[in-house]
Amino acid sequence: MEIFTQIAPLKAYLKEFKNIGKVLGLVPTMGALHEGHSSLIQASKAHNDVTVSTIFINPTQFNNKNDLLKYPRSIEKDIELLTTAGCDVLFHPTTAEIYPEKSILKLDFGDLDKIMEGHFRPGHFSGVGLVVSKLFNIVTPDNAYFGQKDWQQFAVIQKLVSELNFNVALHSVETLREEDGLALSSRNRRLNISERKKANVFYKALTQAKEGFFNGETITGVREKVRNMVDGIDGVKLEYFEVADSKNLNLLDDVGASKDAIMCIAGYVGEVRLIDNMFVA
């Protein structure tokens, strides 16, 4: 695997492939990689000649300084994982390489970033949109791969690509889970043993909610049950449980109104904030 920390040599290297018509796949990450990230690499490798992964902990998408400071970092292991997964190129820039001067550009995604993650993490999607735009311009991929776990992020990036005419096809990859249902996440590394045991409550709540909807329960009724289930566990706190139309993220009052309903959940286990989602049908 070729590793680059600077934009210019990376662009020069990729240009060689572009010139001979090779197809490029991009997998953007913030590092502390796990098998979920590997599955994105596999998805890219299946449909592209060259797979480029990026590891960059993007400061502009963190609204909480502590979260940024405590974000897990493990570059040596990440390089091993990417090499094993067969990734061709890693771009691992410094903050100064990506933001040589203080960024003043703000992106507003309208209703898309006023709910759920956008509501609880103000400015988060502006930062995501900014860094993803930069990575698209630097790498100019034909395809880019994102995890379903961050569904709202995917919706925001779809909007970004369509409004700004980025010439890239976006792909969402199914969430990879631990045996007990917990979605793999870099943040799981911050859980202690007892927290880890409790952390699959979000998956359990989503599964129970799905069953509730299948049995004709209302969103209000299901939300109440989810809250009781999650908040009933010591040290665990629900932040939100919402049901939205997965196509446009309009929040729903009635699941019957949409065939594409997705349940999104977020909360804290101790100090660690986790998110997850699941389609209703």
Ligand code: AMP
């Ligand atoms: P992150 O490094 O957490 O920013 O994630 C980088 C990419 O990996 C994002 O597109 C995530 O949605 C995706 N991802 C994170 N966790 C998983 C998972 N458990 N399964 C599949 N993709 C994931």
